[in-house]
Structure formats: structure tokens, C-alpha cells
Amino acid sequence: MDPPVADPGPTKDEGVGSKGEMDLPVANPGPVRDEGQLLQCPYCDSEAMHKLAQFLLPGLAAVCVDGTTGDLFRSPSVVAVDLRQEMVDYITQRSETFIADTLIESEVEQNADNQMPDDPYEVISIFMDDFSRTKRNIIGHVSGWLLSDSREDKIDDFVQEMDMTRFWPLERREGIAEVLLKNVDIKTKFHCPEKYENEERLADHKAQCSFRPVTCPNDGCRAKVSVRCMQDHDAACLFKILQCEQNCEKRLLRRDMDRHCVTVCPMRPMKCPFGCDSSFPEHNLEEHCSESLQQHLLKVLQVIHKKGFTADQLNDRALELEKSEDRGKLAKARDARSLTNIVKDLEAKKTPPS
Structure with a gap:
């Protein structure tokens, strides 16, 4: 299909020309x-x-x-x-x-x-x-x-x-x-x-006049809107600089807000990588891992020892690991896989050779 010819603008001749030109009713900008x-x-x-x-x-x-x-x-x-x-x-x-x-x-x-x-x-x-x-x-x-x-x-x-x-x-x-x-x-x-x-x-x-056109004050925006519409325009202008919606220290354009909040914002919410029900800003992951170490250890031990341990025994073992001298090493784990490997290594060292 041949594309339609672009409109080059108004012409002096009436009607439609051979190149698709046309006279359009243009509003008079003056009184x-x-x-x-x-x-x-x-x-x-x-x-x-x-x-x-x-x-x-x-x-x-x-x-x-x-x-x-x-x-x-x-x-x-x-x-x-x-x-x-x-x-x-x-x-x-x-x-x-x-x-x-x-x-x-x-x-x-x-x-x-x-x-x-x-x-x-x-x-x-x-x-x-x-x-x-x-x-x-x-x-x-x-x-x-x-x-x-x-x-x-x-x-x-x-x-x-x-x-x-x-x-x-x-x-x-x-x-x-x-x-x-x-x-x-x-x-x-x-x-x-x-x-x-x-x-x-x-x-x-x-x-x-409340209908008079004014240029949007936000840098990069070329829109001209009526004074009466400026508040609504400003509330949606993609070029307005805003504080991060998740309250990090970053200030950025509204058009970049969603991408920032989802990808790089240190305050973006994340779910606990160990499977507990907690949700917190990503930059608080280290704090969460330290505070909830016993809960995370219990989940890991339940996977390692699927049989042969009662719930009380698993709780006791989790408490024992949390209070051990290896607590700092355990708290540095940032996901279930790494914590599982550390626990297995510690238990292997603790178990006497047969």
C-alpha cells in the first residue's frame, strides 16, 4: 500500500492540489x-x-x-x-x-x-x-x-x-x-x-485571561497550555522532577520514575529470599538477614533434614547455630542456597568421622 503524502502545510489555492495540499481553516491568532x-x-x-x-x-x-x-x-x-x-x-x-x-x-x-x-x-x-x-x-x-x-x-x-x-x-x-x-x-x-x-x-x-497560553516551566517540556490547565498538566508532565516515590534520596523525571522504582531504587520492596513472609526495602536485606537468622535457619534445616528430626529438635538446632561462634558467617548469607551450603559445612565439621 502506497503511503499517503505528507501535508506540507496550507496553500493559497483552494481545494486539493496534486501533492495532497489543502486549505485548512486555521484559527486567527489575533483579535x-x-x-x-x-x-x-x-x-x-x-x-x-x-x-x-x-x-x-x-x-x-x-x-x-x-x-x-x-x-x-x-x-x-x-x-x-x-x-x-x-x-x-x-x-x-x-x-x-x-x-x-x-x-x-x-x-x-x-x-x-x-x-x-x-x-x-x-x-x-x-x-x-x-x-x-x-x-x-x-x-x-x-x-x-x-x-x-x-x-x-x-x-x-x-x-x-x-x-x-x-x-x-x-x-x-x-x-x-x-x-x-x-x-x-x-x-x-x-x-x-x-x-x-x-x-x-x-x-x-x-x-x-485564564485561557492564555503559557509554556510549561519544566525543563525539556515544550508544551504550551492554558493557565487554567497548568495545574493538571504539571500533575502529569513527564518532565517534572520529583522525589523518588519510594523515598530514596534520588530526584528524577516523572517519566523515569517507574523504571527507577522497579530496577535500581535501593528502597524498592523485595520479598525475603529465604521464603519467610517478610517484605522490606532492598537496602535493608542485611539487617533482615541478621534479625531473622533463626527463622531462616529453621527453614534451611527443614529442607536438609526432611526426616528423622522432630520440630523441637529442628528448633533447638536452629537456636544452637544462631548462638554459635559462626553466627556472623551465617548472617552474611543472602539467599537460601548459600545459607544451606554453610549449614551443611558446619554440620559436616561437627559430625565425628565414623
């Missing part, structure tokens, strides 16, 4: 004049915009796969350029009339809260599903195919293919997502609705 020359704040919720942008690629992949399933002459990569343009045009046009259509429908039904979605992701999902249905071929309309694992696998594979070829880069999708977000955010939860009559007042507002 917007409307309603009597009022200037609108351009900022929106960065997390919601990013979520929408991520949804667009698998949405396109699903449309391409469903539209070419069973087609001997076309593959998803062949139709991707045209369907991308059609899909963007369709969902953009739907989003532009969404608020007006919703309000009209509410007035007709005399219920302002009647099934009014306030999640932009949910709204755009509906638009995507509607567009997808118009592009499915006969096989694509079969319910068994729509629910099959094979379909999901093909969609996932095509998403990865488009990612690798940068057919539709994330930054391009974010430009579209910003436009869609502002168009369908009927309750203004995800974009700033403030408008001002002059540039000076708008500038004052933008300096303190």
Missing part, C-alpha cells in the same frame, strides 16, 4: 472583530483543543478504511487526501451552524436544556460519525464489519502509517481543532467569550 467592531479574546482551552486534534486522525482513518473495504482498486492511502479535505469542510460547516441550529431547536421544543451537548468532543464526534456514514460502501454498512476486530486493526495500522509519514501533522490538526472548538462551545466553557471595544482593554484582559 476578532464582530458585533459592532468589538474585539474578541482569541484564547481557548489548550487541553480541549489538543483532545480534538488527536481525535481527527483516527476519525479520518476510519472513514478511509470503511470507504475502501472490499475495493480492489482503491486503498485507504489512495483516498486519504480527498477525504481529508471533504471531512474538514463538512465538520467545519456543521460546526459553524451548530449553535444557531441548537438554539432554534431548543426554542421549537421550548426546552433550553434539551439534549444540549456541552462537550465539544462529543459534538465533533457526532459530526464525524455522520460524515463517515456517507462514505461507507456496501461492506462498510454491515454491522458485523463495523464491530469486527479486523476493522479496528486496519484503522490502527493506517493511523500509524499516517503518523509515520506526517500526512496530517498534529500542529495542523490543532489549527482546525481550535476553529471547531470555538464554533461548538455553546456554553463558553472551553474558550474565552470576552469582547472589548479597543485594543488597549483587550491587551489588559489578555495579560490575565
Whole structure:
């Protein structure tokens, strides 16, 4: 299958060019004049915009796969350029009339809260599903195919293919997502609705707007998020330096935390190598071996002397070994095998030759 051609960016010509170029609805980063020359704040919720942008690629992949399933002459990569343009045009046009259509429908039904979605992701999902249905071929309309694992696998594979070829880069999708977000955010939860009559007042507002984008302060992170989202981003940022979760002295990036705690952290919990029920930080192994020596000796003696010794005799022998002058040597054993060998050597020396 030929890979889809990467999107080189916006062009001046309308429509789709021979190399897969397309005009995309890019959000205007500057103030917007409307309603009597009022200037609108351009900022929106960065997390919601990013979520929408991520949804667009698998949405396109699903449309391409469903539209070419069973087609001997076309593959998803062949139709991707045209369907991308059609899909963007369709969902953009739907989003532009969404608020007006919703309000009209509410007035007709005399219920302002009647099934009014306030999640932009949910709204755009509906638009995507509607567009997808118009592009499915006969096989694509079969319910068994729509629910099959094979379909999901093909969609996932095509998403990865488009990612690798940068057919539709994330930054391009974010430009579209910003436009869609502002168009369908009927309750203004995800974009700033403030408008001002002059540039000076708008500038004052933008300096303190909770939707204004800021760069993550964690070294190495390039993310730009809205001020209102910074706390949530910081709580999950992979580049934030944290104290080890297991309270060792190490400070490390959040992205390295799991590997550190499992592999090299001296405080990582371990089970007793002798089979007792204890659990403790690895750096306390020596202390545990010394404190629980009698218990470990008893387990070893039970293996060595499977028959011929009563429980009391084994306990007495374990106590005798623990109090012997060889206690230090026994306490240095770090696993059952080494302790068993030491005990066998000591018992061999103690047993008189026949």
C-alpha cells in the first residue's frame, strides 16, 4: 500500500492540489472583530483543543478504511487526501451552524436544556460519525464489519502509517481543532467569550485571561497550555522532577520514575529470599538477614533434614547455630542456597568421622 503524502502545510489555492495540499481553516491568532467592531479574546482551552486534534486522525482513518473495504482498486492511502479535505469542510460547516441550529431547536421544543451537548468532543464526534456514514460502501454498512476486530486493526495500522509519514501533522490538526472548538462551545466553557471595544482593554484582559497560553516551566517540556490547565498538566508532565516515590534520596523525571522504582531504587520492596513472609526495602536485606537468622535457619534445616528430626529438635538446632561462634558467617548469607551450603559445612565439621 502506497503511503499517503505528507501535508506540507496550507496553500493559497483552494481545494486539493496534486501533492495532497489543502486549505485548512486555521484559527486567527489575533483579535476578532464582530458585533459592532468589538474585539474578541482569541484564547481557548489548550487541553480541549489538543483532545480534538488527536481525535481527527483516527476519525479520518476510519472513514478511509470503511470507504475502501472490499475495493480492489482503491486503498485507504489512495483516498486519504480527498477525504481529508471533504471531512474538514463538512465538520467545519456543521460546526459553524451548530449553535444557531441548537438554539432554534431548543426554542421549537421550548426546552433550553434539551439534549444540549456541552462537550465539544462529543459534538465533533457526532459530526464525524455522520460524515463517515456517507462514505461507507456496501461492506462498510454491515454491522458485523463495523464491530469486527479486523476493522479496528486496519484503522490502527493506517493511523500509524499516517503518523509515520506526517500526512496530517498534529500542529495542523490543532489549527482546525481550535476553529471547531470555538464554533461548538455553546456554553463558553472551553474558550474565552470576552469582547472589548479597543485594543488597549483587550491587551489588559489578555495579560490575565485564564485561557492564555503559557509554556510549561519544566525543563525539556515544550508544551504550551492554558493557565487554567497548568495545574493538571504539571500533575502529569513527564518532565517534572520529583522525589523518588519510594523515598530514596534520588530526584528524577516523572517519566523515569517507574523504571527507577522497579530496577535500581535501593528502597524498592523485595520479598525475603529465604521464603519467610517478610517484605522490606532492598537496602535493608542485611539487617533482615541478621534479625531473622533463626527463622531462616529453621527453614534451611527443614529442607536438609526432611526426616528423622522432630520440630523441637529442628528448633533447638536452629537456636544452637544462631548462638554459635559462626553466627556472623551465617548472617552474611543472602539467599537460601548459600545459607544451606554453610549449614551443611558446619554440620559436616561437627559430625565425628565414623
